[in-house]
Amino acid sequence: MTTASTPDAHERRLAASTFVELQDLNAEEHPDVVALRDPDAGPLAVVTWGELRKLSEALALALREIGVGRGDAVGLHMVNRSEHAVSDAAALRAGATPVSFYYTLTEDQLAYVAQDCATKVAFVDEALLPMWKGLRNKLDLAALVVVGAVGEVDGAVTFESLLARGKELLAEGRDELDRVAADVAPGDPATIIYTSGTTGPPKGAVLTHEGLLFVLRQTLEVTAESGDRLTRAKELGLLDGSGEYHYPPGAAMVSYLPLAHIAERIFSFYTAQHTAADVRFVRDLTTMAEVLPEVRPLGFLAVPRVWEKFHSAIVTKLQGESGLKKALGLRAVDVARQYGVARLDKRDPALLLEVQHRLFEKIIYSKLRHAIGLDRTVVGLTGAAPITKDLLATWLGFGIEIAEAFGMTESHAVLAFTPPGEPRAGAVGKPLPGIELKIAEDGEILARGGNVFHGYLNRPEETEATLIDGWLHTGDLGELTDEGYLKVIGRKKELIITAGGKNLSPNNIEEAVKTKSPVIGQMLVYGDDKPFVSALVVLDPEGFPVWAQQHGIDVTDLAAASGHDAVQAEVARAVEAGNAELARVERVKKWTVLADEWTPDSGELTPTMKLKRAVIHEKYRDRIESMYA
Numbered sequence: 001m002t003t004a005s006t007p008d009a010h011e012r013r014l015a016a017s018t019f020v021e022l023q024d025l026n027a028e029e030h031p032d033v034v035a036l037r038d039p040d041a042g043p044l045a046v047v048t049w050g051e052l053r054k055l056s057e058a059l060a061l062a063l064r065e066i067g068v069g070r071g072d073a074v075g076l077h078m079v080n081r082s083e084h085a086v087s088d089a090a091a092l093r094a095g096a097t098p099v100s101f102y103y104t105l106t107e108d109q110l111a112y113v114a115q116d117c118a119t120k121v122a123f124v125d126e127a128l129l130p131m132w133k134g135l136r137n138k139l140d141l142a143a144l145v146v147v148g149a150v151g152e153v154d155g156a157v158t159f160e161s162l163l164a165r166g167k168e169l170l171a172e173g174r175d176e177l178d179r180v181a182a183d184v185a186p187g188d189p190a191t192i193i194y195t196s197g198t199t200g201p202p203k204g205a206v207l208t209h210e211g212l213l214f215v216l217r218q219t220l221e222v223t224a225e226s227g228d229r230l231t232r233a234k235e236l237g238l239l240d241g242s243g244e245y246h247y248p249p250g251a252a253m254v255s256y257l258p259l260a261h262i263a264e265r266i267f268s269f270y271t272a273q274h275t276a277a278d279v280r281f282v283r284d285l286t287t288m289a290e291v292l293p294e295v296r297p298l299g300f301l302a303v304p305r306v307w308e309k310f311h312s313a314i315v316t317k318l319q320g321e322s323g324l325k326k327a328l329g330l331r332a333v334d335v336a337r338q339y340g341v342a343r344l345d346k347r348d349p350a351l352l353l354e355v356q357h358r359l360f361e362k363i364i365y366s367k368l369r370h371a372i373g374l375d376r377t378v379v380g381l382t383g384a385a386p387i388t389k390d391l392l393a394t395w396l397g398f399g400i401e402i403a404e405a406f407g408m409t410e411s412h413a414v415l416a417f418t419p420p421g422e423p424r425a426g427a428v429g430k431p432l433p434g435i436e437l438k439i440a441e442d443g444e445i446l447a448r449g450g451n452v453f454h455g456y457l458n459r460p461e462e463t464e465a466t467l468i469d470g471w472l473h474t475g476d477l478g479e480l481t482d483e484g485y486l487k488v489i490g491r492k493k494e495l496i497i498t499a500g501g502k503n504l505s506p507n508n509i510e511e512a513v514k515t516k517s518p519v520i521g522q523m524l525v526y527g528d529d530k531p532f533v534s535a536l537v538v539l540d541p542e543g544f545p546v547w548a549q550q551h552g553i554d555v556t557d558l559a560a561a562s563g564h565d566a567v568q569a570e571v572a573r574a575v576e577a578g579n580a581e582l583a584r585v586e587r588v589k590k591w592t593v594l595a596d597e598w599t600p601d602s603g604e605l606t607p608t609m610k611l612k613r614a615v616i617h618e619k620y621r622d623r624i625e626s627m628y629a
Helices: 007-015 019-029 049-065 082-093 107-116 126-133 159-172 175-182 209-224 231-235 262-275 285-295 304-319 323-344 351-372 389-398 460-466 506-514 543-550 565-579 613-619 621-626
Strands: 034-037 046-048 073-077 097-100 119-125 143-147 189-194 204-208 252-255 278-281 299-301 379-382 402-406 435-439 444-449 471-480 486-491 520-526 533-539 588-594
Touching: 007 019, 019 049, 019 082, 019 209, 019 262, 034 049, 034 082, 046 049, 046 082, 049 082, 049 159, 049 175, 073 082, 082 097, 082 119, 082 159, 082 175, 082 278, 107 119, 107 126, 119 126, 126 143, 143 159, 189 262, 204 209, 209 262, 252 262, 252 285, 262 278, 262 299, 278 285, 285 351, 304 323, 304 351, 304 379, 304 389, 304 543, 323 351, 323 389, 351 389, 389 402, 435 471, 460 471, 486 506, 506 520, 506 533, 506 565, 520 543, 520 613, 533 565, 533 621, 565 588, 588 621, 613 621
Parallel strands: 034 278, 073 097, 073 119, 097 189, 119 143, 252 278, 299 379, 379 402, 533 588
Antiparallel strands: 034 046, 189 204, 435 444, 444 471, 471 486, 520 533
């Protein structure tokens, strides 16, 4: 349930200087509004904002009793679940710094980050307990807290027992709790986020309350001021008296991306605290198709790959229909794309296209949004990777505008954000108010403002190389348009320099090709000091089986499929279609379909699904060179 937010309540939120203050404000103003939902969390399946404060206060006292003090790191190594939010809030109230670790880390990777931040206490899923027990001799752990366990666990204390002890302490008095909480300052760390490590060991970016709140408030303010352009907000009656859109208390949200990533933290975790939202945790990504229609979130964040998969699933379902239903459905998808392209190009759709779009809105698009659970979504969000114009346009035609954002961990998540209602294909938005962007002589994007972090943990040299004369050097290449929108060309260190001296962005080439076929899951292009661009292609473990079934190909094993004539022909078709959008020097001339699957576990991808290019170059050196023989 959502309720309107009053102007006075909004001003009180803007006055809060830490997340501890915001949590207290939520507990005081909206004690009965649900904060957390997690169906598998037993007694924490539904937690209100009033209950969350009590739980976090109790757990904070228990942490203090076992030796956690100001500035200590409290590790959080679990799936997205209620205990994660409670432990994070408790760590802040104890004066400590919560640090989330990616669930997919290997034991060596975990040892590195846990030692780097000197983890004092770790809250871990039961499945990860053996890994942590193996690290005990490397860490000065005051306690290892197991989450989700039933009964006593050897070598660890259970979350339930630690919480119960905290409740006993809270019943005895709260003087220590109030004193510690009062000392939490805006410039204190709110978390440490470890970069994904695409070019080396992960670095711990120290992020503060004030930096996170700066980004959060500026992003929310840009959205609020776009109220008159937010169709769904108008339909739902969510604009205030001045025509602005603010997330109302109890607004439904979904948390499913890793909470060790700053994008998920800022969108679901921190936004929820600022707006008293209702967050539904998703532990298993395979359940998203059931969760979204249940939650019907007002805002939804997804990386481009997720938006692609939703789109592919829609098209695949329609292709499985027959007769008029199939023809109408596929025509509706094409009309959505054409209509969206016109909107992105800032031109009026042709009359016939407008008429068709209105018809399909009534009979198809509205039903589609309801079926996937995005019928109440006011704004869709994306970032972390390029998204194609066709994909943006098609979703816009479906009635869901996707606003792009650009940033990095070191900028507390966001540098540029697309004002809702003003999308620009190929651009990632405008600098947030209070943030200055400029392009260096070599094309690198530089930034300064209240969102720029103060440095990496234990890395003074890397900090000095990243922060120069007050400017954050992003490592990304870009340009600013006459309208003030930022376009990102690619990573400075990832540029391909061909034998002919041409500088090429691998991301642009990869996106142009891999989005042309559902069978392509991942792709890496190569061309350094070479006469042409080549590519390694990995089949999509989800998209390929569906495509194979539709085309009567009795092969589901990716290794066997990689050499199948029909698969080779489909990849060739996608390469040709992608090449048609590229300059001659960018076009892929040769490619190899691999029998492997790339995952974070196999080492080719980061936990956020970015390519580890150096690892792939080395692992497949012979395959790459064979394409130039």
